[in-house]
Amino acid sequence: MPTGVALRDPRQRLFDAAERVLLRAGAAGLTSRAVTEEAGVAKGVLHRHFADFDDFLAELVLDRIARVGAQATALRNAAGTGAVVDNLTDALITLLEPVMVGIVVLVVARDELRARLRRAGTARFPLVGEGTAMIADYLTAERGLGRIAADADVDALAPTLIGAAHLLFTEWKGSAPETGAVRKVVTTVLAGAIR
Structure with a gap:
């Protein structure tokens, strides 16, 4: 994804991507790289919205x-x-x-x-x-x-x-x-x- 392009609801986009990765690759395959690649966004997008990958996962579970x-x-x-x-x-x-x-x-x-x-x-x-x-x-x-x-x-x-x-x-x-x-x-x- 080019920089400077606004994402609509990036958190939900990342959550949806994580769920698809989880279904396809299981818990062991759920990595920050796999999530951002599945979402079609740069890895920095995840870190802009979450402190770290465990913070992202915690928010996914809380959702x-x-x-x-x-x-x-x-x-x-x-x-x-x-x-x-x-x-x-x-x-x-x-x-x-x-x-x-x-x-x-x-x-x-x-x-x-x-x-x-x-x-x-x-x-x-x-x-x-x-x-x-x-x-x-x-x-x-x-x-x-x-x-x-x-x-x-x-x-x-x-x-x-x-x-x-x-x-x-x-x-x-x-x-x-x-x-x-x-x-x-x-x-x-x-x-x-x-x-």
Whole structure:
């Protein structure tokens, strides 16, 4: 990219490029050079908007966490409508799409990134923790409406759902598993809790 040409929303352009690189090359292939080449910008563009590459990665994860926050609000608002299993199946498919799974791997692989995210106030296990909180909040709302058993332990059910679904999604390289496979996980985990 020639110098002096204004970029529209360079941060988002870099985030989008990072997601494409992550899908194609995995966490190990996600470098500042790979991101700027994918975005079609000079390497200096990244450093003009972020202190360093770990700062860029932290902002990328925080952007994803904000999306989980919006999804959590929508899921919470769905309490009392539709079928609980269907709501959770849809939420898990949206939450654990391939970029999200790739970002979780990235967070696990980079100590400095995890440290920066903790300083920013994320869950102990960024993205997975926020996803678990989203599911727990929804299950709590459904329990309050009587659609989940009053004695259901949502603090145990939520991480069980996230963990089981995450394992299912990691088996599928670059795409989501079949909806029926996700529904089976949700149905199995919630077998004793649905009313």
